[in-house]
Amino acid sequence: MKIGFIGLGIMGKPMVANLLKAGHEVVAYDVIPANVQAVVEKGAVAASSSKEVAEQCSLIITMLPNSPHVKSVVMGKDGVLEGAKEGTILVDMSSIAPLASQEICKACAEKGVKMIDAPVSGGEPKAIDGTMSIMVGGDKAVFDEVYDILMTMGGSAVHCGDIGAGNTTKLANQVIVALNIAAVSEAFMLSTKAGVDPQKVFDAIKGGLAGSTVMNAKVPMILDGNFKPGFKIDLHIKDLQNALDTGHGVGSPMLLTAQVMEILQNLHLKDMGQCDHSAIARYYEELAGCEIRK
Ligand code: NAD
Numbered sequence: 001m002k003i004g005f006i007g008l009g010i011m012g013k014p015m016v017a018n019l020l021k022a023g024h025e026v027v028a029y030d031v032i033p034a035n036v037q038a039v040v041e042k043g044a045v046a047a048s049s050s051k052e053v054a055e056q057c058s059l060i061i062t063m064l065p066n067s068p069h070v071k072s073v074v075m076g077k078d079g080v081l082e083g084a085k086e087g088t089i090l091v092d093m094s095s096i097a098p099l100a101s102q103e104i105c106k107a108c109a110e111k112g113v114k115m116i117d118a119p120v121s122g123g124e125p126k127a128i129d130g131t132m133s134i135m136v137g138g139d140k141a142v143f144d145e146v147y148d149i150l151m152t153m154g155g156s157a158v159h160c161g162d163i164g165a166g167n168t169t170k171l172a173n174q175v176i177v178a179l180n181i182a183a184v185s186e187a188f189m190l191s192t193k194a195g196v197d198p199q200k201v202f203d204a205i206k207g208g209l210a211g212s213t214v215m216n217a218k219v220p221m222i223l224d225g226n227f228k229p230g231f232k233i234d235l236h237i238k239d240l241q242n243a244l245d246t247g248h249g250v251g252s253p254m255l256l257t258a259q260v261m262e263i264l265q266n267l268h269l270k271d272m273g274q275c276d277h278s279a280i281a282r283y284y285e286e287l288a289g290c291e292i293r294k
Contacts, residue, residue, distance in 0.1 A: 004057035008035035012063040014127040022152040054083030067100035086112030095119040097242045098164035105163040119170035131155035137165030174239035178260045180214040185281040188292045218278040230276035
């Protein structure tokens with residue numbers, strides 16, 4: 001099938017590679033020409049705008065940073081809705097605010113375009129392996145129609161509810177990940193300051209109740225002092241802001257999320273916004289005057 005793909009960053013590039021590997025044709029666009037070139041070298045065809053992608057494809061996937069980017073790519077000048085034919089399916093796999101998904105879906109429906117929100121979890125390694133967890137909101141019939149294509153990029157794809165439900169699920173995921181990295185940082189600093197080798201602590205507890213996918217992915221990075229993204233602090237600030245706004249909107253307490261948000265904001269102010277979110281450990285390291293290393 002011919003699939004349009006817009007947004008070729010850390011996640012978009014390997015997702016396109018997996019679509020190509022599964023035998024699909026991909027028409028790709030990004031505002032950064034080098035990112036387009038990277039997927040053209042793998043076999044994709046370059047487009048010069050989101051509108052041009054939509055003119056050529058009846059299924060379009062977007063993988064963009066946040067709500068304003070998706071709104072402008074879909075509803076803006078030279079955007080998807082300027083080029084899309086009636087019956088086109090838009091699968092937005094970006095992590096954005098659930099209310100924005102609903103607004104974009106409404107604008108799509110006015111032009112006869114069917115949209116679902118399908119954000120992902122798993123980060124770059126699982127995007128490369130094609131084993132991401134995909135959480136979907138929107139019309140179940142559209143989900144069923146694109147299920148096989150989602151599964152060329154994911155290890156699971158679950159329909160969670162109406163449009164926006166995918167992104168609500170993703171916010172829950174991001175709260176758990178952020179709080180988990182903060183808990184890991186606090187605990188590993190405690191054991192380091194108390195004089196126990198953090199590598200031994202990791203080896204001893206990773207198989208027990210405290211073990212987690214987050215611990216397995218992030219502790220080796222912290223022990224190496226490697227904070228190359230991965231998932232950027234600035235993107236996690238975006239997700240926690242969306243989580244706080246949604247929590248306040250529906251009346252759900254967000255105490256711990258608010259605290260970790262302050263840690264992320266502090267790291268952003270210290271020019272670490274482009275570091276991996278495992279750099280939450282750096283915040284603890286500065287407070288404690290000590291590094292968590294092998
Ligand atoms: P990224 O910043 O690496 O990539 C985003 C891409 O979108 C960039 O290449 C950028 O040039 C492009 N873009 C921005 N505005 C555009 C426009 N108007 N037209 C065309 N292209 C445009 O981000 P990423 O890490 O790939 O993340 C993408 C989404 O996936 C985000 O919502 C993020 O929260 C989510 N996500 C990321 C990870 C991760 O580990 N990186 C994991 C799960 C989910």
